[in-house]
Amino acid sequence: MSNIKKYLPLIVLLVAIVADQWLKFYVKLNFTLGESVHVFDWFQILFVENPGMAFGWELGSKLFLTIFRIVVSGAVVWYLIKLMKEEYKLGYQIVISLILAGAVGNIIDCVCYGVIFSESTYFATAEFMPEVGYASWFMGKVVDMFYFPLFTFPDWMPLLGGEIFFSPIFNLADSYITVAIFVLIIFYHKDFNDTIERYTKR
Secondary structure, rough: OOHHHHHHHHHHHHHHHHHHHHHHHHHHHOOOOOEEEEEOOEEEEEEEEEOHHHHHHHOOOOOHHHHHHHHHHHHHHHHHHHHHHOOOOOHHHHHHHHHHHHOOOOOOOOOOHHEEOOOOOOOOOEEOOOOOOOOOOOOEEEEEEOOOOEOOOOOOOOOOOOOOOOEEEEEEHHHHHHHHHHHHHHHOOOHHHHHHHHOOOO
């Protein structure tokens, strides 16, 4: 395997993290909380922050979630290193790199953003590196911005009438994880099972 191919998973990992963080920085520093840009009727850039997991879901305490993400990411780092040393299928390595990039992207928000940014409000954008941040280390909020209100169920429909189909707001990191897991399940589930079984037995 050539050097470029050998290190392509790391290149993908770094580029994906940088792209995620660049977009979050841009939104955080240029949008007020709740501000939106109408791109299409079915797609908006809408700035929100969430203290929980992907797509705005919340589960348990903030500190627990952050530590849990770090532990899981550490396991994925170990797994990716094993795949790279073995020169396993390049496509599969890239899928794992994207999952790791998504996890790390949101970890950075949780660990650092409370300290390096001031509070975003509905009236003012955040400031970078303020004298006092809006939260302590490990207690930052995740920046989300992609909103796809694909359509609204008609009023005559029972239970769903007036409800928006796919209302979660998410970010690039969430997208990396979602797409990569979908590809893993469809194309690489056997590789996942085989490698996990092999590596955990060593």
